[in-house]
Amino acid sequence: MKLTLKVWRQNGPNDKGNLETHQVEASEHMSFLEMMDVLNENLISEKKTPVAFEHDCREGICGTCNMVINGRPHGPQKGTTVCQLHMRAFKDGDTIVVEPWRASAFPVIKDLVVDRSPFDRIIQAGGYISVNTGQAQDANAIPIEKDLASQAFDAATCIGCGACVAACPNGSAMLFTSAKVAHLNMLPQGEVESSKRVLNMVNQMDEEGFGMCSNVGACEAECPKEISITNIALMNREYLTASLASNTTT
Amino acid sequence: MKLDAKIPAGSLEEKWTKYRSTMNLVAPNNKRRIDIIVVGTGLAGASAAATLGELGYNVKAFTFHDSPRRAHSIAAQGGINAAKNYQNDGDSVYRLFYDTIKGGDYRSREANVHRLAEASRNIIDQCVAQGVPFAREYGGLLANRSFGGVQVSRTFYARGQTGQQLLLGAYQSLSRQITLGKVEMYNRHEMLDLVLMDGKARGIIARNLLTGKLERFAAHCVVIATGGYGNVFYLSTNAMGSNVTAAWKSVRRGALMANPCYTQIHPTCIPVSGDYQSKLTLMSESLRNDGRVWVPKTVENAEAIRSGKKTGLDIAEGDRDYYLERRYPAFGNLVPRDVASRAAKTACDEGKGVSPTGLAVFLDFSAAIQRYGKSKAHSTGMHNPSDAEITKLGRAVIKEKYGNLFQMYEKITGEDPYVYPMKIYPAVHYTMGGVWVDYNLETNIPGLFALGEANFSDHGANRLGASALMQGLADGYFVIPYTIGQFLSKEIRTPQIETSAPEFEKAEQETRDLLERLVSVKGTQSVESFHRRLGKIMWEYCGMSRNAEGLKKARKMVRELREEFYNDVFIPGTANEFNPELEKAGRVADFLELGEVMIMDALDRNESCGGHFREEYQTPEGEALRRDEEYAYVAAWEWDETEPKVHKEELVFENVELKTRSYK
Ligand SMILES: Cc1cc2nc3c(=O)[nH]c(=O)nc-3n(C[C@H](O)[C@H](O)[C@H](O)COP(=O)(O)OP(=O)(O)OC[C@H]3O[C@@H](n4cnc5c(N)ncnc54)[C@H](O)[C@@H]3O)c2cc1C
C-alpha cells in the first residue's frame, strides 16, 4: 500500500516545528511502528535525519510509544497502543498525520518524543504502599475478595502512556492519577495511607501544570488500556473525604 | 585465573541462613557514608535500589529509559514461581530447587538455586504487601497455575500481566525511596563504561541521552542489573532497547561472560511473517496449561493448510498428531521450553508446518473450551446445555484466564484464536548466560555486582517458566542487600570517591573517542541493516541447533561483519545531541563482539544440554546428549579482540544425582 505521511518535525523544545510530507510504501501486515521504521530507513539511505519517536516493548505494555494519528492518541483502534496498531486499519492511498502528544505538561523533546517525567513525580508523591523489604506477613494472611482484587487489577493496568492527557482538551492527568489512587486505596494494604496518598498525588498533579477535569470523557475513550472513568469519581470522593478530615484536624 | 564461587560451607538447607547470620555487617552510621551505583531499574535493579535505600545507603540509580516503569520486565506475562505450597500438592523448597536444577539440565550451582527457592516465598509476601494484585480464588486467597517442566501448581500470576504488576510494585517502592532522598534517579542515562580504581569498581561513565553529554558518577561499588542480551539475534521477544552494553563494557574491563551460548528459545511465539518484522511476540507459556500442540499427521494436509485450501478446523481428530503428548506422555504439553521448541522444529523440518513459511505449529484450545464450558454449565445448574451454550461458556472461561493474550494474538495476526487454533513457533526469548558472579553475586572485579538476567547465576542451560521474575526479585530484594555487605564492610574507611580522579578522566576520553569514531564513519549502511545481518547469522548457526562446522563459519562471518560495520555504518547527526541512531549503533557494536564469544562458547561445549543443542551430540531418539564427565563446568569468557579465552568453574553436585533429563 502507498501512503502519504505528514509527520511532525521539531528540533528541540524551543523550535517551532512543522509537518513534513513523505511517501511510504507499506504492507498491511506491518505494525504502524514498522511502517515508521521503513520511513526512517528511507530517510537514512538519503542521509537525512530519521524521525525521532519512542517505543520499546512493541506489544502494548511498556507505555513508551506515543503518537497522535489523524488527531487521535494511539490512532483509530479502540483499546490499542500505536505499537499494536497494524496497517490493516488503513487503506492504500491514505494520508496519515502523525503528531506528538500535545499538552503543556509534556513538552516536546524532539519530533514525536515528549517529556513525561511529571507522571513519575506524581507516583513519587504517594503512589506506593510504605512497606520495607522484609516487613511483610504471609501473603495469604490477608484474604481479598476476588472481585475486589480484580477491580484493583483493572485500575493497576494503566501503562503510564499519557494518552489520557493528550486526549483531554484541558490536558488533565486525572485518569492516570486516579487509576493509581484507586488501585492502592481499594486494597486493604493501601488503606492506612489512603488520605495522605490522594492529597499528595492530587497536589503534585496540580503543581505539574496539568489542567482541570471537566468530565469530557475523552481520556477514557482514548485510553489504550480502557481504564474506567469511574476511577476519577472514586478519587474525587476520596479527595473530598481526605481534605475534610485534614481541615478538621489542623 | 582461578574462579572461586565462594559457596559457604554447611548443608544445603542451612548454607544461606547460616551465612546470612554470620556475615559482616555495615553499621547504620557507616551506611550513610557509603554510595552505591545501581545500573538498570527493571525488576532486579529497582528492587535492589529500593531495598539498599531502605537500608540507609546512598543509591544512585540509572536507566536508559525515560522512566523506571518502562523496563523490559514490564512485558513478562505468565507468572512468578514460589514454593508456597498453597495448593497442598506436594510442593516445597526442595522440590522447587530440584525442578530448577533438573530443568537447567544440571548446569547450575546447587547452593545458588537452593537460596533462590528459599527466597521465593518471601517475594510473594513482599509483593502482596506492596499491593500487587495477584489473581485470587473465590475464597479470597491467592490462585496458582502450572508452568512447563513441573508437576505442581506454584505459579502466582496477575492475569497475563504479571511482570507489569511486579515491576510497578518495585517501581513504587523505588519511587518512595526517591521521595525520601535515599535514591537519586537518573532516567535517560546510559552507562557506557565502568571505571576501575586499584582494581575495584568505583564508578561509571554515562551518556545523558537528551543532551549527548558524557557524565561521571562515582561510588564505593557498582551493581549492574541491565537485563539480557537476546537481541543479539535481532528478532526476539525482548523489548527493542534491551541490550548487552553495560554488561559488555564490564567484560571489556575484565569481568567474565559466563555460558554465553545458553540462550532460551521459547516455544510459543507468534511466527515470523515478513522481512520488515522488527520483533517477535511471545504467547505466554501459561497457554500450554490449556492449549494442545499439534500438526497434521500427513504432509499433504499440512500443504493444504499452508496454501490456504484448508484450515486447522478441517483436519479430523484422527489426522492430528499431538506430538508432545505422544512423545512425552508424563509431561505432555508442559515439557520444558527447550524440549518443546526442538520438537516444533522437528515437526516443521518434516514438512508439517502450518503457516505459509512452513514454520508454525498449532496451539489449540478447543478441548479446553469444551471442558471448561461443561464444568461451568454444571456448576451453574444448567441442564442439557446445547453445544453452542457450552462453547460460549467455555470461551468466557478462557477469556477470563488469557483474555489479553488472545486479544494480542488477534491484533497481530488478524485471526480469531477463539475459533481457529493459534499458530506458534519458537523464538529467542531469554539468555541464561551472563556476567560471571560468585555466591555473593559479585563478579571477578571486586565491587562489581551483577543481578537479574544480566548475570548467569541460577538457570543453568535452560530456564524454567516463571523463574526469571523470581530470580530478579530474589537477587534484588533478598540477596544483594546482604551480600553487598561482604564487600562494603571492608570499605567503611574509604572516603567518598572523586570523579576528578585520572581513572575517570581516561574512561571518559575513551568513551568519547569510541562515539566519535562511530559517528565519523559516515558510510552507506544503516545500523539496523547490520543488526539484522548479525541476527541472521546468529539464528542460523547459533540458534536452535548448532554444529561445529557451522559455528566455525559463523565466527568468521561475525568478525567480517564487525569490520564492515566500523568501515561502512552510517549514523546521522553528532555525538553531542539527542541521537537515537547513535544509541543503537553503540549497542550493535557490542553485540558484534558478544556474538563472537557466544559462537566460541557453543563450539567449545561439545555436548548438548538445555538450550544448547549440538547436532553431533544427540541420542538415537533425537534428545540432547549431555557429557557430564567433561562438561559439568561453567565456561567464563575473558574478552580479547583476537582470541577470547575461556576459564572454567567446575560444578560440584553434592545433593542431586546427575541424570538424563526425562519428561517421558
Ligand atoms: C515477552 C516476555 C515475557 C516474559 N514472561 C516471563 C514470565 O512470565 N515469568 C518470568 O519469570 N519471566 C518472564 N520473562 C523473563 C523476564 O521478564 C526477564 O528475564 C526479567 O524481567 C529481566 O529483568 P531484569 O531486571 O534483569 O532486566 P530488565 O527488566 O531488562 O531491566 C533492564 C534495566 O536496565 C536498564 N539498562 C540496560 N542497559 C543499560 C545501560 N547501559 N545503562 C543504563 N541502564 C541500562 C534498562 O533501562 C532497564 O531499566 C519474560 C520475558 C519476555 C521477553
Ligand code: SF4
Ligand atoms: S490512564 Fe490510560 S491513557 Fe492514561 S496513562 Fe494510563 S493507560 Fe495511558
Ligand code: FES
Ligand atoms: S512500545 Fe511499549 S506500549 Fe507501545
